Amino acid sequence: MHAIRPLLAGLSLAGLLLGTGVPVSAAPVGGTPGNDVLLGTGARDRIRAGAGDDVVDSGRGADRVRGGPGDDDLFLGANPLLLGPSGDIGFGGAGDDLVLGGPGFDVLAGGSGDDTLVGGPGANTYEDGVGRDVVLGGPDGDVVYLGRGPDRLRLGGHSDAVFVGVDHRRDVIWCGTGRDRVYYGDALDPQDLFFGCEQFAAGP
Numbered sequence: 001m002h003a004i005r006p007l008l009a010g011l012s013l014a015g016l017l018l019g020t021g022v023p024v025s026a027a028p029v030g031g032t033p034g035n036d037v038l039l040g041t042g043a044r045d046r047i048r049a050g051a052g053d054d055v056v057d058s059g060r061g062a063d064r065v066r067g068g069p070g071d072d073d074l075f076l077g078a079n080p081l082l083l084g085p086s087g088d089i090g091f092g093g094a095g096d097d098l099v100l101g102g103p104g105f106d107v108l109a110g111g112s113g114d115d116t117l118v119g120g121p122g123a124n125t126y127e128d129g130v131g132r133d134v135v136l137g138g139p140d141g142d143v144v145y146l147g148r149g150p151d152r153l154r155l156g157g158h159s160d161a162v163f164v165g166v167d168h169r170r171d172v173i174w175c176g177t178g179r180d181r182v183y184y185g186d187a188l189d190p191q192d193l194f195f196g197c198e199q200f201a202a203g204p
Contacts, residue, residue, distance in 0.1 A: 031068070040065075040077060049074075053095075058088055062104075067093040067111070074099045076106050076120075087122060092129075101138065110147070119156070137176070146171055155180055164192060173197060 031038055031050035038047055040059035047063065049056050053070045059077040065088065067074055072095060076088035087104030096113040101120040108117040110129035117126050119138030126135050126144045128151055135144060137155040144153060144162045150169040153162065159178035164171060166189040173182070175197040182200045 035070075049093075058090075063088045065090045067091065067095065067097050069094045071095045071113070072097045076100065076102045076104075076108070087124075096131075141178070146173075162197075164189065 030048040031052065031054050033051045035052040036049060036054045038049060038054065038056045040047060040057065040061065040063050042060040044061050045058055045063040047056055047058060047065045048068065049066065049072055050068045051070055054067065054072045056065050056072065057075045057077060058065050063077065065074050065076065072092060074090045074092065074097065076090050087106040088102065089107040090099040091109040091111065092099050092115050093111040094113060097110065097115045099108045099115065100118045101108050101124055103121045105122045105124065107125045108119060109127040110117060110131065110133050112130050114132040115128060116134045117128060118136045119126065119142060121139055123140050124138055124142045126142065127147065128135055129147045131149045133149060133151045135151065135153045137144065137160055139156045139158060141158040142156065142160045144160065146153065146162065146164050148167045151171045153171065154174045155176040157177045160176065160180045161183065162173060162180065163183045165185055166187060168189065168191055170191040170193065172193045174195045179199065180197055182194065182197050183203060184200060185203065
């Protein structure tokens with residue numbers, strides 16, 4: 001599983017710098033080719049981390065966060081006032097990334113590396129991409145699209161939907177305590193393993 005790279009403790013907002021040495025006082029637009037720490041605001045931020053091993057905390061608001069080449073940690077902030085589907089979107093990009101959802105209806109997407117997607121409260125959508133990925137569902141009704149690669153998925157306690165394909169690589173799926181449903185297209189992949197899953201359906 002992806003190792004969470006710790007943030008430096010005790011730093012204030014004014015003490016965090018972009019790679020250029022400019023203090024973060026507003027929503028950053030993009031990172032640098034180096035290793036950056038980028039913070040969002042309470043607005044609808046659009047953050048592109050760029051190359052390097054970056055840490056992004058999107059903050060409050062319905063944000064769009066995109067990693068780049070490198071091993072990025074993307075933290076999607078809280079949206080306590082958003083009761084609709086307009087939560088955060090986090091895309092890891094190339095590299096072994098961590099995308100951590102917050103409260104709200106988030107979209108968590110991996111890329112071409114070995115990614116870890118962790119959902120928070122809210123009905124989230126997960127797209128894990130290509131690679132050896134780990135997906136940990138949240139406590140509410142989630143939708144998960146498994147990509148190409150030997151993936152590991154553990155669902156939460158609500159009724160979730162999982163879409164799997166045939167890639168002849170062993171996915172391991174642990175369904176939760178809810179009435180989860182697995183959609184498999186034309187056929188189930190004989191390599192895949194399912195534990196505690198109650199319902200299987202072709203399509204859509």
